Amino acid sequence: MSSSQSVSPQKTRTSPPVVLSRRWHWASRQAISFLMQQAVENPDVISLAAGLVDPVTLPVEETQSAVADLLRDPAVARHALQYGTTAGSLRLREQLLKYLARLEKCSVKDLGLESEQIVLTTGSQQLLSLVGEILLDPEDICLVAAPTYFVFLGTLNGLGAQAVAVKTDQDGMCMDALEQKLAELESQGKLDRVKLIYLVSYYENPSGLSLSAERRERVVDIAGRWSKNQKIFILEDTAYRELHYDGPVLPSVWSFDESRESVIQALTFSKSYSPGLRVGFGAVPKSLVTPICDRKGNEDFGSANFNQNLLAIVHEQGLFETHVEMLRNSYREKRDAMLAAADDYFSGLDGVDWVHPHGGLYVWMTLPEEIETSFESELFQRAAQVDEVMYVPGELCYPSATDSMTGVNASPPTNHMRLSFGVQTPEGIDEGMRRLASAVRFTLDRS
Ligand SMILES: Cc1ncc(COP(=O)(O)O)c(C=O)c1O
Structure with a gap:
């Protein structure tokens, strides 16, 4: 057998491309995966982003x-x-x-x-x-x-x-x-x-x-x-x-x-x-x-x-009803902690506003229009890396303008944040909001 014949055909062939479906392409780059990864990679960060429920009150x-x-x-x-x-x-x-x-x-x-x-x-x-x-x-x-x-x-x-x-x-x-x-x-x-x-x-x-x-x-x-x-x-x-x-x-x-x-x-x-x-x-x-x-x-x-x-x-x-009653009391306290912290740390900032929710797990905060909140923004980077606090950029929650086939969606606003009070303790919420206000103040001063 000659030396050329002894080479396995598999070793010389380049590997064929992986061809994934259109359905994969449509489902790729989910923001939720990026957020989960950020939380795992930055354990010292206080997450006001995660939509998880409170671990302490699990039944x-x-x-x-x-x-x-x-x-x-x-x-x-x-x-x-x-x-x-x-x-x-x-x-x-x-x-x-x-x-x-x-x-x-x-x-x-x-x-x-x-x-x-x-x-x-x-x-x-x-x-x-x-x-x-x-x-x-x-x-x-x-x-x-x-x-x-x-x-x-x-x-x-x-x-x-x-x-x-x-x-x-x-x-x-x-x-x-x-x-x-x-x-x-x-x-x-x-x-x-x-x-x-x-x-x-x-x-x-x-x-x-x-x-x-x-x-x-x-x-x-x-x-x-x-x-x-x-x-x-x-x-x-x-x-x-x-x-x-x-x-x-x-x-x-x-x-x-x-x-x-x-x-x-x-x-x-x-x-x-x-x-x-x-x-x-x-x-x-x-x-x-x-x-x-x-x-x-x-x-x-x-x-x-x-x-x-x-x-x-x-x-x-009958275990469900009593549990859910206890949950409401616990989350109400956390909601109040977030709203009180918003008053304490954000009320002096011009153009900053937020919703007072009657339920759920989130406070929606609006910043002045010139302050961007996206993953790539100065605010997000500053908040995550210097102040060690994380939020969900509001623009993720709007249908995107770019891939619109109908062209009927206006450009989404880029100055909102979703803040979750589900996971942190009332003290963690207060500290997270203090840190977030510091990042917002820094970004406002530079704008
Ligand atoms: C508005 C809304 N709908 C549905 C879900 C899905 O929740 P699950 O699949 O855990 O029932 C969530 C989870 O956060 C949600 O916020």
């Missing part, structure tokens, strides 16, 4: 008691340790009808919902994603508040769909602006592309604002009237509904949909019990139950059955 004892109960009877334990169904545990779904009736302040019968219309998912994020997948083809349109939940904006990007911003004020998405946007899209021949209106109706992530009662009723009417050649659904994300500290208790958008065919309500136990269990669910129109379950069948054919059975026991034993 260890309640969960110990429920696990013991679940494992006590071997037959029940085996059932929970087995695969479940795609739509999820019937035991939990029946509890959830009662739970939803309590939230909606009506009887189970008056909910007008059957247990089959409760679909259990891996966190509510999976439900948001499944709804997007079954309704939106690439270039289809979802109307969103501006600002709104940035992870869902990433989900829409990942589908190649268009998030189109609707003007938003202190009372949430403006209904006149929504009608105007729909009329604009119709005149551009794009109304048939509109399939969804996404609303975080209680204490929006990031703004902390809630949609007013009057607008809740109007949005259902608007979606119905503009459903011409195809239905426009409303995806109501009520992730923070239970974290209510003061102010009026508002009815859900879902409650105004008497047909039960227009609004999908996405709920989660991540904020009100434990995100580690990853139990979320949807109250879903009958026409969407099978499509959602078909799609979920492709992904996992059922979320964690054990966790669902565990949560059923938490509800059956």
